[in-house]
Amino acid sequence: MKYNELIKQMTLEEKASLMSGKDFWQTQDIERLGIPSMFLADGPHGIRRQEIAADQLGLNAGIPATCYPTAATVANSWNADLGEKVGDYLGEEAITQKVNVLLGPGVNMKRNPLCGRNFEYFSEDPYHAGKMAASYIRGIQSHGVSACVKHFAVNNQEERRMSIDTIVDERTLREIYLTAFEIAVKEGKTRTIMSSYNRVNGDYTNENQHLMKDILRDEWNYDGVVVTDWGGSNDRIAGLLAGNELEMPSAAGETDKEIVQAVRTGKIEEKLLDESVDRVLELIFSTNEVFERSYKQEFDVEKHHRVAQKVAEESIVLLKNEDNMLPLKFGKKVAVIGDFAKDARYQGAGSSIVNPTILDHTMDCFEESGIVSIGFEHGYERYGKKNIDKINKACELAKGADVVFLYIGLDEDTEAEGLDRPNMKIPDNQVDLLNALHEVNPNIVAILSCGSAVEMPWINKVKGLLHGYLGGQAGARAILRVLSGDVNPSGKLAETYPLRYEDTPSFHNFSGNEASVEYREAMYIGYRYYDTADVKVLFPFGYGLSYTTFEYSDVRVDKDGVTFKLTNTGNVAGMEIAQLYVGCKSKQIFRTKKELKGFDKIFINAGETKTVAIPFDDKTFRYFNVKTNQWEIEEADYQIIIGASSADIRLQASIFVEGTGAPLPYEKEKLPSYYSGKADNVAVDEFETLLGHKVPVSTWDRTKPLGYTDTIEQCQYAKGIFGRLVYHSIVFTHWFLKKIGKRSTANLIMMSIYHMPFRGIARLTGGVVNMPMLDGILMMVNGHFFKGLGHLLKEKRKKLKASKAAVMESK
Template sequence: MKYKDLIGKMTLEEKASFMSGKDFWQTQNIERLGIRSMFLSDGPHGIRKQAEAADHLGLNASIPATCFPTAATIANSWSVELGEQIGDYLGKEAVVQKVDVLLGPGINMKRNPLCGRNFEYFSEDPYLAGKMAAGYIRGIQSHGIAACVKHFAVNNQEERRMSIDTIVDERTLREIYLTAFEIAIKEGKTKTVMSSYNQLNGSYTNENIHLMKEILRDEWDFDGVVVTDWGGSNDRVAGLVAGNELEMPTTAGETNEEIIQAIQSGKIKEDVLDECVDRLLELIFATEEVHTNSQQEFDMEEHHKVAQRAAEESIVLLKNEGNILPLNKGVKVAVIGDFAKEPRYQGAGSSIVNPTKLDNVLDGFDQSGIINIGYEPGFERYGKKNTTKMDKACTLAKESDVVLFYMGLDEVTEAEGLDRPSLKIPDNQIQLLNSLYKVNPNIVAILSCGSVVEMPWLDKVKGLVHGYLAGQAGASAILRVLTGEVNPSGKLAETYPLQYEDTPSYHHFPGKEVSVEYRESIYIGYRYYDTTNKDVLFPFGYGLSYTTFEYSDIQVTKDEVTFKLTNTGNVAGMEIAQLYVGCKSDDIFRAKKELKGFAKVFINAGETKTLTIAFDDKTFRYFNVKSNQWEIEEAEYEIILGASSADIRLIDTIVVEGTGAPLPYDKDQLPTYYSGKANDVAVEEFESLIGYKVLVAKWDRSIPLGYNDTIAQCRYAKGGSARLAYYVMVFAHWFLIKIGKRSTANIIMMSVYHMPFRGIARMTGGVLNMPMLDGILMMVNSHFFKGLNHVLKERSNKVKVAKVIKTKAVATKEI
């Protein structure tokens, strides 16, 4: 241990208190030993340090900071260098705000397009997500602070996220859901990792020895700090044993006492606690320079320009019929859509940033060279039909050469804590689009949303520019793309299916009560669509440019692939060349091809550049469940270069020597997986894959409700008062939506409906402790008066204990 002497001076009580927060965002300090508090802040795409009352839902305003494009947006840039630059600027702002640990980036896989937090994650591909995350981490940590990669792991739905049990086979866990974390830790060298809320194959992630010790610590040699997601601790002692140093937020000493009792009773050795304290001390001292740095401010204008460049490089041009874009100088445009005046530029929840400034497209036309003849909102932002607004928009559209239609998803549709109900754009926007098309078919749609949507309306637009959630400078960036000042170079980091029913996890998302089964195994995103030759709307890696590129002269060696890339158009631009690898053997089931490298390069018109993409330790590997390690299958492999996963330009082959591992599967038992058509696998075949019987994914109504059951399950409660409370909550949610208070309705779902009972204690900072929660559960389980008496008794005891502690503290201070 590095800090053995210092730890030797700490009492058991001090060490135990060190393992949970001082308050909502700060760690404990020990003044007598000169150990300071650290400040942790949300911040995947901007610092969210709250100036007033702290919360984890983004309800209270934070100190102004640059709102960069979200991770889902930046992933479309395919630029690790851009990710590192954004991280650099995030780090600068964190230092100014005295933030020690920046809680990001988030790198969970986009298993299903309905996951409510997809806007905060990079991709459906682990290699792309991992590389982008590593860039962010290097940039953030270059300023002496810590990045915190999250949420570790398989946290791919928001519904019941604090208690759902994710059932996934070991190979899929390693290849799909952990690879991005592996890259972030080994290449980014992140100093902290945030454990996720959910269970993984039967145990909560921050207590999961296989995940936290065998993989994270032993295989990946991670020696940093693991912090729980806020309120995400279940069994504090089990978490400590698994190597979870820091529980957040504060529990007002309640879980500290659990640690002390476990050590005093001999349940665990004090050495376990000491190791965790040592790692936390290392983080505190490693981030010390944050507090010695005298910088009081940052250049807001410079940071805003960086946010604009980031957005420009991430915007994706999805359709350009008849070369309607870029717009010619002097063209008359009608600007229509509520999102033009009130831009949708970030997600909702714990990542909400209070921007230093916010660009608006309506302010930018004077310098653009195009003529804006007027603006009409056209539709109500939150879905209500408004015929008057629609008529005014159509009247304006008739007078223009081109209609710029700003459409998308509103702030309450994509939010932390709940999943989206569908992939659809609100009907009132589509009705308006159809009406606009009748009066002026020259429509360019500018789409603002953080995740996949269906587009049955695509034939009604000639141009489609997807800005995703482009941050505070996104409006200016999009306008520069529309006018041709910027040649779009973004490519999709996720697949757009024709309809939601086509997605491989359609039949098993979300898990509703007890568990969610990842029956599709390795076949998520393009791995499924390409393997089964399923038609999609836009493939993974797709994006148009105002120029064209030609690939030629592929050469493959055992270490790399080299090829030439020529800009065959009339304007300079950037191309993203993608390397996919496909194994030609059918002894082990695999996706048809997998992303194993990429390169983004700027090329002038008529210029040719030679590019090389090196192979690495992930190029040919697969995880063998028999040998329980990474292996290479001896086989012939296709080396594939494409402009997208569906637009293949060059192919060559190479024979790769294998590691001689035994074949991991019996083909006869897994026919669906070998076919790749794994969108609706029978439970028996899934059980053959994972090696055990899955539990019934329904709650057992004969068992009383407990700590890890959600408040939503009060519908099954034996106590009539609990059932009544449940139906009142459901009615309140329905009523709030009915009267247009969708944001408030969402809060009910996020912070109450799907919250497990233990979360009430964990998230209230000790206001309601576990003994009081025991009383509430008695009331829920039909012992109302006994439970009420227990709650009042424990509350009285809590108040008495608090008075004694306060008296002792005053006495100690006077001495």
């Protein structure tokens, strides 16, 4: 241990104190030993350090920081170097704000388009997500501060995220849901990982020995710190035994006492605690050292804004360009319509909200774009309310234009942490506007702003479609530069756009039942499913248009990788994203038709030819064998596929690969859905065969009293009338707030109260309510109102008395 001598000087109580927060965002310090605090802040696409109330949940405005495009946006760049640049600038800003640990990036898979937090995640593909995440981490940590990869693991929905039990087979867990984390650990060398709220196959992730010890520590040799998601600690001792060192936020010393007691009774060896303390100390000292060595109080705001713009420009995806509407021809008169043109939709909602240093809006950037605007109309109410007057005014403006720029998408309250989307549609009032505009002017270019996939039954009514995703504070200007032709679009989708939500492989199993969610589709998510089951999609994974064209030729394969030639056959310079997919020709083990195993983004001048080389790596041919419990290679011929998207295959070759000789892991006749790839509606008995055990009961037990891990939502069947009144009052408040247009506050109620386990009342109040007081609340909910109230008040008095005694003792 690096800090063995320092640890020897600590009391048991001091060691325990380092295992949880000092307040909502800071870790504990020990002044007498010269151990400082460290500050953790949200930061997937910009630093969110609150100006005030650091002891509270992140609801206050953060100190101004550059709002870069979200991860879902930068993923469309397919440019790891660009991701590293974003990380580099995030790390620089972290230093100016004295942030030790930046809570990002998020690498959870986009299992389903409705996950409310998809805007914070990279991809539906683990290799793509892992490579992009590793680049962010390298950039952030190049400044000496730490990135924090999240949310480990299998956290792919917001609905009941603090209590849901994710049921997933081991092979799918390894190949799909852990690979991005593995790349982040091994290649990115992340120094911090955040455990997720959910259970995985019965155990909370931060207590899950298989995830935390067997895989993360033993297999991947991770020696950094694991921090809980805020309020995500269930059993503190079980978490520490699994290797989850840091509990956030502060528990006001309550869990410190549990750790001390566990050591004294032999439940935890003090040596294990010492090792955890050593890892935390390494993070504290190494990240604080950078502030002493190179602390800058400010950064170049304009320069960082320009970087945010460059990143947005390279991440924008051109999805449709009928009649070569784009780039816009010189002198064309444009009608700008849509509320998002006036007030840009540029980031998601929840803990990642950044207070931008500068914010570009479309209407403020027209003059420099060279595009001739004849005017602007809102066209629709931002949050979905019908308004025929706005539609009529927009149509009048559109009549006098050569082209209509229509800004549409999802509003801030639709894509938010803590909530999943109810459907894949854009609001009806926006579609009504589009239909009306098409009647008066069919030359419509739609500019879409949202952080995840949407259905587009209206796509035939637009001639151009440009998807800006959530482009950060400079996204509006970046979009205009692509529309005008100053920038040649080069982004490609990092997720598939299905024709309709019902086509998605997890449609029948999202977001699960009351207590659990079953991943019956197994590895068949995203393009892996659509390609294998031959399901038509609107836009395939890896799809995106350019203002030029590219030709692929002369493919060559050897044991080290694949090379081919790429020629720009158009009239303008551009960037092409070449994608390597691999498919196994053997049918002995079920596989998806092809899997992404490499990619490269290349800039090529008009008429120029470049040779592209994409190497193979340790993940190119592997699969996880559940019989040997390790990665194996199946001996077979493999198809080497080079595509401009997962559906646009340009070159193919094959190579024979020697295997590792592992036994076959499955009996083919027992898993027909998985061998056919048609895994969108698998029966429970076949899923149990894949799992190797029965699935747990997926409904709540309504006969037992409510306990720590039960949610406030479950008060609807509480034995005590007090509990049921609490439930109905929350439901009514949520309904009323939505009715009067306070959707953000209504969302907050669902996120922070409705789905919260009872233990969260203690874990997220910074010690205002402790566990003995929570026992009183649970008595009240479970039908013993007066007994529980008496217990609550008694414990509150006891707590106040102890606090006063502690204050007197410190004097």
